[in-house]
Amino acid sequence: MKEKGAAIWALRTAFPHTLPILAGFTVLGMSYGVYARASGFSFWVPVCMAVVIFGGSLEFVAVSMLLGAFAPVQTFLMALMIQARHLFYGISMLERYKGMGWKKVYLVYALCDETFSINCSVQVPEGVDKGWFMFFVSLLNQCYWICGTAIGALLGGVIPFSTEGLDFAMTALFVVIFLDRWLQEKKHWTALIGVLGAAGCLLAFGAEDFMIPTMACILVLLTAFRRPIERGMEQE
Amino acid sequence: MTITQRIVTVAxxxxxxxxxxxxxxxxxTPGRPTPKYVQYLGKALPAAIFGMLVVYCLKDVSFLTGDHGLPQMIAIAVTVGLHLWKKQMLLSVAGGTAAYMLLVQLVF
Incomplete structure (x- = not known):
């Protein structure tokens, strides 16, 4: 009974912290749902991906991968590269997620960018159970994403105007994330390695086969130029 | 792709x-320091990966023939412009996408 009370209280204190994510995920989830429908998939495809993958960037990319030829190795490697940043969320959360018992399994599973941004910085109020608080932040955020996706996937089937060109939402999303990164750093070595490495490999290997060479190229260049890049980062 | 291949891809x-x-x-284990190289990759990878993803999105654009990728370039300029102006991610994405849809449906 005491546990239940603590959980409900944590839910009520966690909810206000997730409101910005509610707004963001509803809109982004909806555009993802509409995009998946416009790409020719049924309602359940984007919704299942929202549950299983729960990572916005990769879900957009997964839609375009599903439209291409079956390439399991490339799919897996690309997914690993796109999601690699989560490794560093995990490293930052080692201490905070310690001793959470069974909740830790879900906390780790649902550690997306937005959940990380709240859970790594939030001061859990006095008297509120930390584990339940962070559990509900994660759960609420995932619910917003799934609901947004489901609404978009429903609307996507009945939208009365042409959705031609809607797939640009993915490009625009990545441009914006990339631009944010670019503006944050003084030296742009890593950003340029990504763009030029990919563009070079695209020219050399063609649109079908350039992703694995690109990922290898990025890792090699980042490793080779580690010293100057790190020096540049220290100046920031 | 067959249904099995799709399930495998999503899985x-x-x-x-x-x-x-x-x-x-x-x-x-908590308390033990993370290897320096791993920490470095954590800081260096994101910008490179999102740069790569922008190129990935444009991989099928033909810059030499057809519309020369003009709709994409204009829409990216709109996205960047909106973002530099308002710094509202959702506005920038929505504005850039709307611009692209108008361009491919009405102009090109």
Whole structure:
């Protein structure tokens, strides 16, 4: 009974912290749902991906991968590269997620960018159970994403105007994330390695086969130029 | 793709995601320092990866023939412009996408 009370209280204190994510995920989830429908998939495809993958960037990319030829190795490697940043969320959360018992399994599973941004910085109020608080932040955020996706996937089937060109939402999303990164750093070595490495490999290997060479190229260049890049980062 | 291949593709994406989220908790015990190289990759990878993804999105654009990728370039300029102006991610994405849809449906 005491546990239940603590959980409900944590839910009520966690909810206000997730409101910005509610707004963001509803809109982004909806555009993802509409995009998946416009790409020719049924309602359940984007919704299942929202549950299983729960990572916005990769879900957009997964839609375009599903439209291409079956390439399991490339799919897996690309997914690993796109999601690699989560490794560093995990490293930052080692201490905070310690001793959470069974909740830790879900906390780790649902550690997306937005959940990380709240859970790594939030001061859990006095008297509120930390584990339940962070559990509900994660759960609420995932619910917003799934609901947004489901609404978009429903609307996507009945939208009365042409959705031609809607797939640009993915490009625009990545441009914006990339631009944010670019503006944050003084030296742009890593950003340029990504763009030029990919563009070079695209020219050399063609649109079908350039992703694995690109990922290898990025890792090699980042490793080779580690010293100057790190020096540049220290100046920031 | 067959239905099985689709399920495998989605499952692989899910597996990769879970791996990247869970691996640190399996490898690093709290209190022990993370290898320097791993820390470095954590800081250096994101910008490179999103740069790569922008190129990935444009991989099928033909710059030499047809519309020369003009709709994409204009829409990216709109996205960047909106973002530099308002710094509202959703506005920039929505504005850039709307611009692109108008361009491909009405102009090109």
């Amino acid at each position: 692989l994406c899910g597996l990769a995601t879970v791996l990247t989220r869970a691996l640190p908790f399996l490898i690093f």
